[in-house]
Amino acid sequence: MSIRMPIAEVYRTSSVDDALAFLAEHPGARPLAGGTDLLVELRTRWGGPLVGKPGGAQGADGGGGADLSPASLLDISGLPELRDIRADGRKLVIGACARVAEVASSPQVAAAAPTLAQAAGSVGSVQIRNRATLGGNIMNASPAADSLPALAVHEAVCVLRSQRGGERRLRLGELVTGPYCTCARPDELLVAVELEGGSGWRQSYMRLGRRQAMTIARLIVAVLMRFEGSTVADVRISAGAAFPSPRRIEPAERALLGAPFSRAAAREAGEAAAEEMVRVCGIRWSTRYKQPVLAALVERAVRQCAAKEGLDEWPE
Amino acid sequence: MAAERVKRARYVGAPAQRVDGFDKVTGRAVFGADMSAPNMLWGQVVRSQHPHALIRAIDASAALACDGVAAVLTASDVPGDIRFGVVVPHQPVLCSDRVRYMGDGVALVLAETREQAAEAARLVKADYQPLPAVFDVEEAMRDGAPLIHDDYPGNVVVHHRVRKGDVEAGFAQADLILERDYATQLVEHAYIEPEAVLALPGRGGGVEVYGSIQNPFSCRRAVARVLGLPLAKVRIVQCDMGGSFGGKDEVMSAMSARAALGALLTSRPVKMVNTREESLVESYKRHPYRMHYKVGVTREGRITAMEIRMVADAGAYASQSPFVTWRSTVQATGPYEVPAVKTDILAAFTNNTYTGAMRGFGAPQAVFANESLMDEIALELGIDPVDVRRLNGYRQGSVTATGHKLDEHTVSLMEVIDRATEAAGWREKRQRLPLENRGKTIVRGIGMACSFRGCSLGAEGVDATGAIVSVQTDGSVIVSTGLAENGQGLRTIFSQIAAEELGVDIGRIVFLPCDTSGVPDGGPTVASRSTIMGGNAVRDAARKARRALEDAVAQELGVSSEEIEAGFEEFSAIGDRTLRVGFDQAVAMAWNQARLMASFGWHQAPKVNWDEHVGQGKAYFTYVYGCQVAEVAVDTATGQVRVERLTAAHDVGRAVNPQAVQGQFYGGMAMGLGYGLLEEVELKKGATRTKNFDQYLIPTAMDVPEMIPIVVENHDPYGAYGAKTIGEPTCEITAAAIANAVAHAVGCRVRELPLDMERVLLGECLRVARGERGSERP
Incomplete structure (x- = not known):
């Protein structure tokens, strides 16, 4: 059953260089990898369902007016060179077109960044994970993207390439500038993500959704902690569906860093994270819910890291 | 006679493969x-x-x-x-x-x-x-509200009343009076096609x-x-x-x-x-209800009076609102003896999406309210919820709130309560869980709910249906009925009944799609009436077809028809067992004797009656009883509820196909779980915001817990082989049981559905579309 989508052309590329050449000539073209976000967006934008909108134009749900200009798609899903997952010393390099399912089951990812493996494993459903790519999850830049908090705590570096500008390396927080916004130039392609691995981290990834699968996250928390004795030697905290763009939550980290771990400190870190969310986002309809819940989840994730170190008990 | 046939049943009561299953799993089914x-x-x-x-x-x-x-x-x-x-x-x-x-x-x-x-x-x-438009059902009934249909003053579609006993006197006898408000949401059927x-x-x-x-x-x-x-x-x-x-x-x-x-x-x-978007925007939904209950009880927990007011949002058109709300009037008090009852149930037009029939049909809303209320009574009086229900629940010969003395079928409320609660380990868990919850963020609870439900259409209207059983000259059999297969398994059940009554292998039977030019009008396939009504019609038709064959065999053997006994795939003379005729041979005899081998069956429901001024009468000719127990874990930091186990006992009269009955248990409970925890069509000024299944959330396989089905069988004199009803009862109780389990776990009660994370954590709904939308609370 065909549902019309505003697609002008689809160019299926055979190499990264060829893809970059196409992008150079068609700077508005949209890279198509798994299509799990892009195709949904195109269908919604066109308003394919054709149901009435109050007081005006048919179509186009949600944000903005009806942009019916057809898109050019650059199909990069078949590029094996973008699908590689490899450990490079302490660094983990993941090709932008690595399937989310592959990230979830990769032994290299499990060893270097189990939070990312867990994040990938919680994306959508089996079918979606088999199509969706890590690069797509980043470039779609949803504030609720499952992988972003995990990538943020691993200080992910995104490798972009273009014919004109060559390679550009941006930190995740630099690339993703806001909800569904990146600073990638129209002719640039995300080719890989580099993660700082490391075995000394205690890790926790928590995801809250309205149901147990196939649902957009309501809140996500990723925490990495390194202990020396009972002292928190290093800590990285990030949250999803809480901030407009991926970031580490420094006020929460400060509540823990350099001090002996305590449950009180864990609670303080949670409250600091929630306050930071409100400071950045302001008061929204969901704040009354998200503020206490983000605090609780950060506290819980920190306690889970400490429990893995033998300093606390979680789950209770 | 009936008992004798039941004894040698080959297909009725046995698991039978779905007759349309192979086509469906091989992609041959034509949608x-x-x-x-x-x-x-x-x-x-x-x-x-x-x-x-x-x-x-x-x-x-x-x-x-x-x-x-x-x-x-x-x-x-x-x-x-x-x-x-x-x-x-x-x-x-x-x-x-x-x-x-x-x-x-x-x-x-x-x-x-x-x-x-x-x-x-x-x-x-x-x-x-x-x-000017109106989206709030109470506002719609106020003076000066925009009239949606000129011929409905006050936008009131219908107003049902029940008047039984002296309510004021009843409240005067009470030691405790509770008043509570409950509300339910707009939900979508979410059929996959x-x-x-x-x-x-x-x-x-x-x-x-x-x-x-x-x-x-x-x-x-x-x-x-x-x-x-x-x-x-x-x-x-x-x-x-x-x-x-x-x-x-x-x-x-x-x-x-x-x-x-x-x-x-x-x-x-x-x-x-x-x-899917068009479907969600245009198709009718389940009515959101707002319900106010006032109940009087004695210190021992006996109910003395109930006063109930419910308002249903009908949306833009009347659709089934008059009937949906009528069913609510019968079930409003729950399956409890209440000497004095005053019930007013209204439906009103708004400019919201119209509401109509959905599995449960006015029951899930009322059950959520009255079963929450029973637990609130139990809590106030310090009585176990099971005991307060046992004290007030219907027994043999009880009189319903709408004045029907229940003496023609087995009133099995106590049996289903006992079976479900015992299987779930109710008494022990009810005591133990609160102790274990101390100091925990994730707390557990156990809750129950029960209901009685009238079978088929009742006093809604004409209730009769037909079937054609046509034996072909080669012994194959075509069956068609005026009721339709909607996925519930009707073709299989009716094929089983036809095979049973004809005494043939079920493989001989071909079931035709419902064709309005091929069979007489048999009414709608609603109200869980297929087996109880259509089953009787198929049985009637098949019995007539069998008699034609018996007559043919009798003529051939030179004996009277009364001396012919139908066995499986054969006929024999009662007096002389050596005189046997195979089914194919009997068909050939009938054909050669120029006999009619097709027959039409018809079944009329037993008489019911209803006085709409006082809401009294025999609302339905029989009822079913069910009880479900939910066990939940609640994360008190996030408000998230996980249902860990559901146990259900339902009296089905007789399970014609035990597998299909269990399927109805599973599907009904999964649907009830979605109603209880997740589902809600959000409208903003009449516009649907939840336009696809990324926003309108139904349970996934990961959300559906272990489910324990307990099939209770008390043969009903009016049922087909004693079989009654199961499609809707399983769906109408689950949300109430979950709400009661959540209240047990966290110690406070959410009085509106769904029990989403915000409501459980904060006690109210925060969703952005609310407040501007009629039947939802801000």
Whole structure:
């Protein structure tokens, strides 16, 4: 059953260089990898369902007016060179077109960044994970993207390439500038993500959704902690569906860093994270819910890291 | 006689493979959207852009100029009455002068391809004059509210009353009086297959419609009315169904009538398929209810009086609102003896999406309220919830709140309560869990709920249905019925009954799709009436067919028909067992004797009666009883509820097909879980915000817990082989049981559905669409 989508052309590329050449000539073209976000967006934008909108134009749900200009798609899903997952010393390099399912089951990812493996494993459903790519999850830049908090705590570096500008390396927080916004130039392609691995981290990834699968996250928390004795030697905290763009939550980290771990400190870190969310986002309809819940989840994730170190008990 | 046949039952009561299962799993089943015809056009509805507005003009010139567009039809092209409706015929198939909700259709575009039809539909310009709209059901009933239909003052669709005993005296006898408010939400059926039809020009100026149609006869009435055709010239044939749950009635009447209109006017076949978004916007939903309960109880927990007021949001059209709310009147007090009852149940029009039939039909709302209330009584008095129900619950000979003495069937409320609670380990868990919860963030609870439910249509209206059993000359058998397969397993159940009664292998039976020109009108396939009503009709038809064969064998053997006994695949003479005739041979004999081997069966429901002024009478000819126990874990930091186990005991009369009955348990509970925890259609000023299943969340396999089905069988004298009803009872109790379990776990009660994370954590709903939407609380 065909549902019309505003697609002008689809160019299926055979190499990264060829893809970059196409992008150079068609700077508005949209890279198509798994299509799990892009195709949904195109269908919604066109308003394919054709149901009435109050007081005006048919179509186009949600944000903005009806942009019916057809898109050019650059199909990069078949590029094996973008699908590689490899450990490079302490660094983990993941090709932008690595399937989310592959990230979830990769032994290299499990060893270097189990939070990312867990994040990938919680994306959508089996079918979606088999199509969706890590690069797509980043470039779609949803504030609720499952992988972003995990990538943020691993200080992910995104490798972009273009014919004109060559390679550009941006930190995740630099690339993703806001909800569904990146600073990638129209002719640039995300080719890989580099993660700082490391075995000394205690890790926790928590995801809250309205149901147990196939649902957009309501809140996500990723925490990495390194202990020396009972002292928190290093800590990285990030949250999803809480901030407009991926970031580490420094006020929460400060509540823990350099001090002996305590449950009180864990609670303080949670409250600091929630306050930071409100400071950045302001008061929204969901704040009354998200503020206490983000605090609780950060506290819980920190306690889970400490429990893995033998300093606390979680789950209770 | 009945007992004897039951004893040697081969198919009734035994698990039988679904007769349509192989076609479904191999992709051979033909659904509405699979249909096509040469030279076919595609139809696309142009829907309203206002929740309430006058239509000043419709300009289709730009659409007509598009490639591939054959026609653009509006209300003025309708040859018959533009309005249809099962109870109140006032819903326009295409609006002529006024739209009343966002799903109303104003024009129909017909084009060579689906894409061309959809493109052109964008270019149809309707000139609207917006009218004041109302989205809150209480506001709709206030003076000065915009009138949605001129002939309904105060927007009141219906007002049902129950008056029994002296309520004031009852409250005076009470030691404790509780008043509580409960509310439920708008929910969608979420059938996996969106609406689809193919309409073809028929012989003699008639039409044929094939599609995803739950009630072919209701659909036929609507199509005939709109086209101004006699019923005999309109043929509706049901395709294989991808679910319905009560949801493919009026919405399919509208789609069928539109497609048929296109076929009639263009003399070409017309196909229409809704996208999921169109389905969510246009199709009717389950009524949101607001319910106020006042109850008086003695110190011991005995109920002395109840005063109940419920208001249901009917949305833009009457649809089934009068019947849905009537069922609520019967179930409003729950299965409890209440000496004095005053119930008022109203439905009112708003400019929201209209509401109608959905599995449960006015019961899930009432059950959520009255079963929450029973737990609140138990809590106030320090009594176990099971005990307060045992104290007040119906027993043999009890009189319902609506004045029906229950003495014609086994009143099994106590049995289902005992079976479910014992299997779930109620007493022990009820004591232990609160102790274990101390100091924990994730807490556990156990809750129960029960209900009684009238079987079939009851005093709603005419209740009869038919079946044809036609033995072919080679011994194969064709069965068709006026009731339709909606996924519930009717074909299998009826094939089992036909095989049982004929005494043949079930493999001989071929079950035909419901075809309105092939069988007499057997009423709608609703109210869990298939087995109890249609089962009796099939049995009647098959018995008559068997008698024809017995007569043939008797004539051949030179004995009287009374001396012939039908066995499995054979007939024999009672006196002389050596005189045996195989089934095929008997068929040959009957054929040679020029006997009629096809027979028609008909079953009329036993008489019921109802006095609508006081809400008293024999509402239904029999009832079923059920009890479910939910075990939940609640994260008190996030408000998230996980249901860990559901245990259900339902009296089904007799399980004709135990596997199918268990399937109804599982499906009903999963649906009830979604109602309890997740589901809600969000409207903002009448516009649907939850337009697809990324936003409208139903339970996934990961959300559905272990479920324990306990099938209780007390044969009903009016049932087919004693069988009653199971489709809806399993669905109506679950949300209430979950709500009670959550209250047990966290120690405070949420009185509105769904129990989403915000409500459980904060006690109220925060969703952004709320407050501006009628029947929801801010």
